[in-house]
Amino acid sequence: MDVGVIGVGMMGRNHARVYSxxxxxxxxxxxxxxxxxxxxxxxxxxxxxxxxxxELLRSVDAxxxxxxxxxxxxxxxxxxxxxxxxxxxxxxxxxxKEGEELIGSIPxxxxxxxxxxxxxxxxxPELARIVKDPLYVELKRHNPxxxxxxxxxxxxxxxxxxxxxxxxxxxxxxxxxxxxxxxxVCGALFEFGxxxxxxxASRKASKKVRSISIEMEEMTVEGDFMTQEVYVYRKPENxxxxxxxxxxxxxxxxxMVGKIEPLKTELVTFLDSVKSGRxxxxxxxxxxxxxxxxxxxxxxxxx
Numbered sequence: 567m568d569v570g571v572i573g574v575g576m577m578g579r580n581h582a583r584v585y586s587x588x589x590x591x592x593x594x595x596x597x598x599x600x601x602x603x604x605x606x607x608x609x610x611x612x613x614x615x616x617x618x619x620x621e622l623l624r625s626v627d628a629x630x631x632x633x634x635x636x637x638x639x640x641x642x643x644x645x646x647x648x649x650x651x652x653x654x655x656x657x658x659x660x661x662x663k664e665g666e667e668l669i670g671s672i673p674x675x676x677x678x679x680x681x682x683x684x685x686x687x688x689x690x691p692e693l694a695r696i697v698k699d700p701l702y703v704e705l706k707r708h709n710p711x712x713x714x715x716x717x718x719x720x721x722x723x724x725x726x727x728x729x730x731x732x733x734x735x736x737x738x739x740x741x742x743x744x745x746x747x748x749x750x751v752c753g754a755l756f757e758f759g760x761x762x763x764x765x766x767a768s769r770k771a772s773k774k775v776r777s778i779s780i781e782m783e784e785m786t787v788e789g790d791f792m793t794q795e796v797y798v799y800r801k802p803e804n805x806x807x808x809x810x811x812x813x814x815x816x817x818x819x820x821x822m823v824g825k826i827e828p829l830k831t832e833l834v835t836f837l838d839s840v841k842s843g844r845x846x847x848x849x850x851x852x853x854x855x856x857x858x859x860x861x862x863x864x865x866x867x868x869x
Contacts, residue, residue: 567837570595570622570629572641574607577655578632584833585630586611591837595629597622623648628840630681630833631655635718639664642678643671651677651840653833656730657722658853662861665854672850677839679846680853682730686831688823689789689796690735693778696798696821697736702781703763705731708771711750719749719867721860725767730848730856731778732756732763745863754863796821 569591571581578598585594594613598604601615608615616622622629623644628651633641639659645652646668658680659665672678684690705728737758745754750769755762776791786799800817839846 567591567628567840568593568595568626569837570597570616570626571607571613572597572619572622572629572631572645573633574598574600574603575632575634578630579607579611580829581630581632581833582607582611582613584827584830586613587830588834588837593625595622595625619644623650626650628652628677628837630836635660635722639668642668646671646673646676646678649673649676653679653681653836653846654853655681656683656853657726657857657860658850659857662854662857665850665857669850669854675843677836677843677846678850679836679839680848680850681832682727682734682848682853682856683828683832684727684731684791685735685848686828686835687791687794688826688828688831689778689791689794690731692796692821692823693780693787693789694735696787696796697780698782700761700780700782703732703736703761704779705763705765706767706775706777708766708768708773708775710771710774711769719747719864720752720767720769721747721863721867722857723767724769725752725754725765725863726856726860728765728767728778729859730852732765733855733859734848734852737761737763743859743862745866747863747867749867752863752867794823794825796823 567590569585571578574596582594582596585591595616596604596607596613597616604615631642631652631654638654642654659668707724707728739758742757752767754765778789780787789796798819836846
């Protein structure tokens with residue numbers, strides 16, 4: 567199978583690298599309006615540089631769209647109209663209106679997915695297996711300031727990852743939501759039934775954090791998306807006095823997680839979907855719902 571990458575920024579370079587390492591992939595093609603950047607990525611990955619979008623679309627069976635978000639709609643529409651299977655880096659489009667129009671143009675026979683990469687983090691299935699009837703859930707996604715992001719608020723840039731996890735991996739059903747945010751810092755509190763779920767995202771942090779904490783009646787579960795580690799803290803109901811303080815001796819278990827690069831899992835899954843004709847696990851409809859939720863949060867943003 568011949569595959570391609572449109573856009574060779576940070577994510578596009580990673581897509582080209584991983585595609586070049588996968589069995590079952592023949593030629594990898596790259597295209598970017600910045601031809602020098604595309605040339606550099608082609609050289610470092612062994613890919614073929616396409617001279618134009620037309621040449622790229624004629625040459626591949628499937629491709630990743632890694633251009634900046636404002637160009638997602640127009641570029642994805644061109645790929646879909648050419649009948650090429652497509653993986654769109656998150657978010658699906660800049661606005662929900664664009665997302666709805668794009669989804670309406672996808673023919674049934676075409677595989678189109680959206681790259682919400684944390685869905686493929688190996689800690690997610692472990693958490694879904696362990697967690698039953700949570701009392702409280704908290705996810706933190708904090709970054710130091712970066713010049714990489716321009717135009718998107720912290721909600722579309724960072725928090726959308728955890729929105730996807732909460733709504734499409736851990737919870738279903740009706741919910742309520744409150745949020746307080748600025749362009750670079752946001753806190754959102756969701757309520758699913760009786761379970762509060764708090765998401766925080768920041769681009770003003772001094773420390774990079776990607777964590778989840780889940781409290782249940784008999785245990786607390788903590789996960790780190792970067793180290794791909796999950797710990798379970800159980801209460802043995804064993805207390806004693808030490809220096810006039812009550813001390814609780816928890817039982818700590820480390821969950822065995824098969825560590826793997828989430829992007830590799832994502833791209834292997836995408837190509838498997840193309841070969842089999844099965845839908846990609848992150849569907850355009852799910853990705854559109856994520857954008858809708860982002861818009862409901864940013865609608866409360868302080869300027």
